Amino acid sequence: MxxxxxxxxxxxxxxxxxxxxxxxxxxxxxxxxxxxxxxxxxxxxxxxxxxxxxxxxxxxxxxxxxxxxxxxxxxxxxxxxxxxxxxxxxxxxxxxxxxxxxxxxxxxxxxxxxxxxxxxxxxxxxxxSGGSGETPDVADMARQIAEIKAILTQRGAIVQSNSSVKLDFTPREQSVLDLVVDGLMNKEIARRLETSVRNVEKYVSRLFTKTGTNSRTELVRFALENGLIT
Known part of the structure; x- marks a missing residue:
């Protein structure tokens, strides 16, 4: 690129x-x-x-x-x-x-x-996506995340916190990750954490970098498969 x-x-x-x-x-x-x-x-x-x-x-x-x-x-x-x-x-x-x-x-x-x-x-x-950090179809993204969670749960692929994958998340990054996994979009996360959408975008970007993922769905799958949610 x-x-x-x-x-x-x-x-x-x-x-x-x-x-x-x-x-x-x-x-x-x-x-x-x-x-x-x-x-x-x-x-x-x-x-x-x-x-x-x-x-x-x-x-x-x-x-x-x-x-x-x-x-x-x-x-x-x-x-x-x-x-x-x-x-x-x-x-x-x-x-x-x-x-x-x-x-x-x-x-x-x-x-x-x-x-x-x-x-x-x-x-x-x-x-x-217009610079918002959200996908154009928010409802579709939420649906994809819900489907991933359901599939992994059925397969028993959600592991506990003793996973071999250990990443250095800050407390705020962990909070953002948990809310992304719950299917919340950036604006909703910003309201929940009482911060700006721009700050949430930065935290999501750092989560992509630390986990080697390129999208919210990839991030959710990675987090669930490796027990990275609290």
Whole structure:
């Protein structure tokens, strides 16, 4: 899937290597050596996705992400964090700040390409559904989710919480996941959790990334089959 990307990293060697790999994979990549240059590039290019290092001098990745999210043009722009800090607490901090994916260094370039491809597909799906994060036919989606739950229940495929699949969900991500499995759409989830639809869209996007799924029905099936609901 072609896409316009902005890559921000203060390490020249890594920046050039990642750019070359992404371009070989069919993406158009514009690079910046710091967040200030990255901000200027984003405004010029209006990219489909941003990849940024976290630990940079002067303006770090968190400040850069905050700057992006405060601009209405880039509130839904997918952002991937690259960082040498890969502990669970660091990842949670990154997701809480609003990044869409968090990839610790050193990383497999193929994994980065897979993440970028998935996020771009999700972005296209949002555009196709009017940017709401909902499918065009909400009733049909609810029906599909109900059917999946019924089928898996009949087969005895819903496992308990001792499943071998262990994922690091934040409490809010878990709450959103439980409500998605219950068949609620984003607007309903936002009302239930007393938050904005935009925040729910971000949590659903992170759930897609963490579970390797690309749709709500895939997410529901994955969650039920692996005992990920509370």
């Amino acid at each position: 072609p896409g316009q990307l902005v890559l921000v990293d203060d390490e020249p060697g890594l920046r050039e290597a990642v750019q070359a790999y992404l371009e070989d994979s069919g993406f158009a990549v514009n690079t910046a050596s710091n967040a200030k240059e990255g901000w200027e590039l984003v405004q010029q290019k209006l990219p489909d996705l941003v990849i940024t290092d976290v630990m940079m001098p002067q303006v770090d990745g968190y400040q850069f992400l905050k700057q992006l999210r405060e601009d209405p043009r880039f509130q839904s722009l997918p952002v991937v964090f690259l960082t040498a800090r890969g502990m669970t607490g660091d990842r949670i901090q990154g997701y809480a700040a609003g990044c869409d994916a968090y990839l610790p260094k050193p990383f497999d370039p193929d994994e980065l390409v897979a993440i970028v491809t998935r996020l771009l597909k999700q972005r296209e799906s949002l555009k196709a």
